[in-house]
Amino acid sequence: MKTTLPIQKYFPTVGPIAYGCMGLGGQGPHLTGTDVMQAHSVIDCALESNICFFDHADIYRDGRAEQVFGKVLSERPDLRANMVIQSKCGIRKKNDEHVGRYDFSSQWVQHSVDGILSRLNIEYLDVLMLHRPDPLMQVDELAEQIFHLKKQGKINHIAVSNMNLHQMSFLQSALDMPIISNQIEISLAKLDWLNDGVMVGSQGNHLVDFVSGTLEYCQQHEIQLQAWGSMAKGQFSEQGLYSDELRVRKTSQLVKNLAHKYHVSGEAIVLAFILRHPAKVQPVIGTTQERRIKNAVEAIDVCLEREDWYNLYVTSRGNPLP
Template sequence: MRTITLGASQLKVPAVAVGCMRINALSPKEAETFVQTAMEQGAHFFDHADIYGGGECEEIFADAIHMNSDVRERILLQSKCGIRPGSFDFSKEHILSSVDGILQRLRTDYLDVLLLHRPDTLVEPEEVAEAFDQLERSGKVRHFGVSNQNPMQIQLLQKYVKKPLVANQLQFSITNTTMIDSGLNVNMENEAAVNRDGSVLDFCRLHDITIQPWSPFQYGFFEGVFLGSDKFPELNARIDEVAQRYNVSSTAMAIAWILRHPAGMQPVVGTTNLERLKDCCEAADITITREEWYDIYRAAGNILP
């Protein structure tokens, strides 16, 4: 699989990341096969979070991949922290304890990337910076980023955090395109012109922050998958049409559409279906045309000004 550079770091990562949120739905043998399949496809960047399965997903992954020092050298691990039951917590104490728990469950000495999960409005950025400094000095975390944050929230953190934040994990799919819509409808009197995220797409591009789209097949907020849905007949017809030109599946085309954007995004695919996982990985080698990209965008119900 082709690689991209993660943010302003020197870290080369696969163009497609493997999300492990649903790995606890698999049997031990199925989980092992899932991880092996990802590795065979060159998708050796695995995304976790301490809340996935209450931490169980990280433990299952470590068992499935038979974690040891040799295995660890061949993979990249990212995890997230900051969500607690009923609240968010970016305190130094919570970040440090969360990372210790993550490392223990993954049976590793370090994370390649740590992301702060959803924004904590009570954040004290100086504390975050202290936590990050301590984690880097101890060798427990090599790179840092955020998830679901807007430009001003990132700038507030970056004022104190020494290392550049390399990633921002955001919801994005063919049917969830708000970060694109407002930029296409500047100065227009329509719903699409509403800037809901502070121009986060342009901000991340300007500051070399890799956007990691999550739920790349979902519409709404986990309302369902748009592929094959009778709610999106025109979109599915267009995706299928373009997919046939490239002799790939609609799954691959949905990911190829994201990868076509010059922002250099790294979609996080959460499927545990082996064939769909292979299709997602195949998308890294597909480059659709500008016309095909806009055709699919419009077929999702988006109107160009």
């Protein structure tokens, strides 16, 4: 299924699927040779599958995901030219002194970006993504810091994660560069992004966990929607056929049937469901299994028929549409 993504305005070589690096870096607390070998293999598999967009965050594996990626780049610096690298900052994990919190202060964003670049062993980020909204954000201060990072040559573009249209609009009002993407949870299992639209004026609409208009805002302003959790944690794979939950069993069986119909893997059907939406969502896959990476990219060539798409949607909802 050929489509032009909003993000291809900035990165023409980027494809419909991104690779999320949250699974790299082992179990810690220190990197091992096995961790480095795995990272080499996974990165090679992604690139060979025409996935060149790599998504990081400074908190993934407490920084080890970036460290092991940087180790690969230090050993094979030629790979960098074929990659678009994104990383996130803003989440500060709980420690002995502080509760877990979010931080978009100028000092923390600068500190975070410097740490990200050091761990990844790169000179600049293609995309800096703000990880989760900080209630104490001073928008002018943050915008000034982003401008400073851009001027320093440490970032090329800015993006957000887990923001609604009002938060994006407010931040954009202070920025002199466009927000190019927004990464939110979207999958066949997490359906509030769809339920928001179909439940308008219906009983139970107040239970939908999604801010109305966010999809449309991103489409209108050519902001790339990225889907974290896109593979639904594998719950609709073969193991889903034996789930205690009827909805999951029925959806898993449907995925299996459609995989047979379209001659692809189950992973491809789960992602094709997302790709079929006109918002041109870019799924971020996080598996470290090379087989599943290869299965996932099969989704690019699948265009689900309308009745198949709706069958997946309603079955996974577990309830008829209003």
